[in-house]
Amino acid sequence: MIIRNVRILGGEPVDIHIEDGVIGAITPAGSAAAGAVQVVDGKGAIALPGLVDLHTHLREPGREDAETVLTGTQSAARGGYTAVHAMANTSPVADTAGVVEQVYRLGQEGGYCDVQPVGAVTVGLEGKQLAELGAMADSAARVRVFSDDGKCVDDAVLMRRALEYVKAFDGVVAQHAQEPRLTQGAQMNEGVISGRLGLTGWPAVAEEAVIARDCLLAAHVGSRLHVCHVSTAGSVEIIRWAKSKGWNVTAEVTPHHLLLTDDLVEDSPVGAYNPIYKVNPPLRTRADVEALRQALADGTIDVVATDHAPHPVEDKETEWLAAAMGMVGLETALSVVQEAMVDTGLLDWAGVAERMSIEPARIGRLNGHGQPLEVGAPANIVLYDPSARTEVDPAAFASKSRNTPYEGMTLPGRVVATFLRGKPTVLEGKLS
Numbered sequence: 001m002i003i004r005n006v007r008i009l010g011g012e013p014v015d016i017h018i019e020d021g022v023i024g025a026i027t028p029a030g031s032a033a034a035g036a037v038q039v040v041d042g043k044g045a046i047a048l049p050g051l052v053d054l055h056t057h058l059r060e061p062g063r064e065d066a067e068t069v070l071t072g073t074q075s076a077a078r079g080g081y082t083a084v085h086a087m088a089n090t091s092p093v094a095d096t097a098g099v100v101e102q103v104y105r106l107g108q109e110g111g112y113c114d115v116q117p118v119g120a121v122t123v124g125l126e127g128k129q130l131a132e133l134g135a136m137a138d139s140a141a142r143v144r145v146f147s148d149d150g151k152c153v154d155d156a157v158l159m160r161r162a163l164e165y166v167k168a169f170d171g172v173v174a175q176h177a178q179e180p181r182l183t184q185g186a187q188m189n190e191g192v193i194s195g196r197l198g199l200t201g202w203p204a205v206a207e208e209a210v211i212a213r214d215c216l217l218a219a220h221v222g223s224r225l226h227v228c229h230v231s232t233a234g235s236v237e238i239i240r241w242a243k244s245k246g247w248n249v250t251a252e253v254t255p256h257h258l259l260l261t262d263d264l265v266e267d268s269p270v271g272a273y274n275p276i277y278k279v280n281p282p283l284r285t286r287a288d289v290e291a292l293r294q295a296l297a298d299g300t301i302d303v304v305a306t307d308h309a310p311h312p313v314e315d316k317e318t319e320w321l322a323a324a325m326g327m328v329g330l331e332t333a334l335s336v337v338q339e340a341m342v343d344t345g346l347l348d349w350a351g352v353a354e355r356m357s358i359e360p361a362r363i364g365r366l367n368g369h370g371q372p373l374e375v376g377a378p379a380n381i382v383l384y385d386p387s388a389r390t391e392v393d394p395a396a397f398a399s400k401s402r403n404t405p406y407e408g409m410t411l412p413g414r415v416v417a418t419f420l421r422g423k424p425t426v427l428e429g430k431l432s
């Protein structure tokens with residue numbers, strides 16, 4: 001197969017030759033001989049290594065009304081992803097080898113996108129007893145990322161033990177940093193707007209205090225810590241300090257925290273108190289957004305992770321206090337990153353490949369993904385047209401859920417095609 005006329009990381013036009021799922025050759029555009037089994041016209045699109053998400057909620061098993069492994073991986077493919085890490089807060093919780101192997105196999109059967117299960121840190125996400133981390137690491141799913149995401153491992157002794165335990169198999173603990181007592185009943189960012197609206201605030205310190213503690217714990221035991229969905233300027237300062245010490249700390253930011261702010265809760269195109277903006281951690285201030293963008297640009301924050309959190313209509317289209325927290329994100333992530341980071345001059349396409357493919361695969365110790373598009377690399381490729389303008393239409397999503405904050409917004413760029421080991425999962429923007 002030949003993908004004609006694409007620009008790797010935005011460079012000169014080339015043809016990419018794929019043989020047995022691997023990049024066999026890269027030649028100047030137009031030089032490829034005819035006779036290939038299949039030719040895809042890239043029309044000058046940018047080619048990036050297939051995106052890798054460190055933080056996806058696929059909801060299966062247990063909430064198949066919101067998403068399944070199949071629909072979630074179809075959504076991922078449409079967003080340009082070739083691998084996603086599936087969070088453990090399913091029902092049952094992914095805290096045993098049996099559950100992680102089930103999720104892993106469902107991803108393989110679907111064939112749209114590799115699914116790398118995340119294992120729970122504690123049994124049932126209850127924060128009381130360590131789960132079978134070693135058994136999950138040794139299972140067919142080869143788990144390397146462990147997280148109680150949705151909940152914080154707030155017990156310092158348990159967090160220390162988890163950090164010590166994962167060293168045996170080069171694993172990493174991904175922390176959802178939220179001090180539970182400081183955030184009881186929290187509804188939105190604690191600040192001027194929460195005060196005006198009379199909603200219980202989620203203070204920045206509740207995130208920052210846990211991140212500071214965990215950086216110190218990771219350094220103390222010499223282990224790897226990954227910080228999920230960093231949302232405040234103060235968190236950025238703490239992570240910058242930990243990295244300056246040479247500690248093994250990495251961090252992610254979501255697309256929505258790079259673009260949206262808490263004032264949308266008070267006033268937005270879809271009215272006030274619209275739960276489409278209810279998310280955990282909450283949308284913060286413009287100053288936080290600016291700090292997060294700078295941190296992603298300078299590498300203090302290593303990766304963009306979607307925190308794709310599908311919810312059915314009845315859980316989102318309700319009053320603010322009753323609504324579920326979370327947003328879908330796989331199918332808009334690359335466009336939002338273009339808007340927030342590329343069109344602002346903060347990142348080039350090589351930087352996007354680092355933050356959305358290479359680094360997430362490295363942090364997750366995920367083989368076969370996140371490799372530069374070179375001869376011999378697996379043909380995991382996304383073709384992206386940054387000059388397109390797309391009005392976000394949730395009805396067109398492959399995801400089972402529609403809870404996007406971007407409905408009706410025009411975002412830059414469009415995923416044209418996605419290839420998983422040379423097999424097209426998306427062509428002309430549609431599932432293949």
Ligand SMILES: [Zn+2]
Nearest residue numbers: 149150176228
């Ligand atoms: Zn989380």
